[in-house]
Amino acid sequence: MKIHVINSSRHPLPQYSTPLSAGMDLRASLQEPVTLQPLERCLVPTGLRIALPAGYEAQVRPRSGLALRHGVTVLNSPGTIDADYRGDVGVILVNLGREPFVINDGDRIAQMVVARCEQAELEAVEVLSDTQRGEGGFGHTGRG
Numbered sequence: 001m002k003i004h005v006i007n008s009s010r011h012p013l014p015q016y017s018t019p020l021s022a023g024m025d026l027r028a029s030l031q032e033p034v035t036l037q038p039l040e041r042c043l044v045p046t047g048l049r050i051a052l053p054a055g056y057e058a059q060v061r062p063r064s065g066l067a068l069r070h071g072v073t074v075l076n077s078p079g080t081i082d083a084d085y086r087g088d089v090g091v092i093l094v095n096l097g098r099e100p101f102v103i104n105d106g107d108r109i110a111q112m113v114v115a116r117c118e119q120a121e122l123e124a125v126e127v128l129s130d131t132q133r134g135e136g137g138f139g140h141t142g143r144g
Contacts, residue, residue: 011048071097
């Protein structure tokens, strides 16, 4: 599948790191470094605008290394880019770590996964079909 992209950053287009990678790394497109204090959040531009085909979304997800080493993650994970959105792909980062974290132009800040999605038609009913789980919620199957 080909996706049209306008790249106003100074960086190459995102690409898959390995043949079996699910996500492409997104890079910060900044005029100057941004310092993210502990518990602070900010919107980081990527300089990318994309045109997804109908029936697809792009999911913006955290990079595991940033989360593990620095406590920096994508706040609304996964962020959804709809097929009809044409603005800058921005990444909402939050610093859950104990130290300030500096984001520089070109830093890999998140990953983008392109996925099929369906639009559902909701139908109001009075009763739902029974299942073994029923109304069992969080932790209903016990520990372990």
